[in-house]
Amino acid sequence: MDEEAIVKFIGRVVEVKGEESKIEIKPEFCRGLFHLNQFSHLIVLYWLHLRDNENDRGTLRVIPMRHEGAPEMGVFGTRSPSRPNPIGLCVIQLLKLEECVLIVKGLDANVGSPILDVKPYIPRADSIPEAKAPEWTLKGPPT
């Protein structure tokens, strides 16, 4: 069986202004955005391209530095960008959809970050308000 696969970039983050980001989807994937604005929130998967190197992808233990009091954790218990597959995930608010461009709020990606996927946020499946997380996740940035 295969032990790896290829992901293709379907677009890029082209602008970041404060909490708002502009995502441009490549023309050949635009038809996939039809009716996307029926959802107020989306899950965006992006490629942490600056961490796509052997060293960052070899990271298995981290101390989440932006969260005061966080202990050393296995990387899969953190949202660290240094991880075996540098896939970033953000739940964002869709502010505007216009042809191939999405204006979103809350995307923690850099200008130039490639987009891998956009999925609808479905509260019934994705919202677990009572989920338990350790106290250090409450300090610093959300992820």
Place this chain on the structure above:
Amino acid sequence: MDEEAIVKFIGRVVEVKGEESKIEIKPEFCRGLFHLNQFSHLIVLYWLHLRDNENDRGTLRVIPMRHEGAPEMGVFGTRSPSRPNPIGLCVIQLLKLEECVLIVKGLDANVGSPILDVKPYIPRADSIPEAKAPEWTLKGPPT
């Protein structure tokens, strides 16, 4: 700039029994699971390996068949497994963590599905109970 990247498989779904699934993480990635059980819920990204072909990856419009009354949608407005990057995403409950094995509840993946990433579910960032989604998402399976 690159237009694609390589993801590596860090483990696999080895058993599915009703709502419960068993995930085995490869020994070389096990150190990354340290303290993962501080979280009650996780986000699992997996590879929809049966859809990793040109035809499924070319899908841009779908009618979500398991959801009565769903209209034709752009694929990014659905959780369809046929999509340009066949990455599946499930929010799951962690029932048990033992060495390299996770027993989880609510993973909608098949036996043999490769695992790409495991992330902690952080309600502060990931839970949006008031997110708006169209009515058809309420019918049929959660995703």
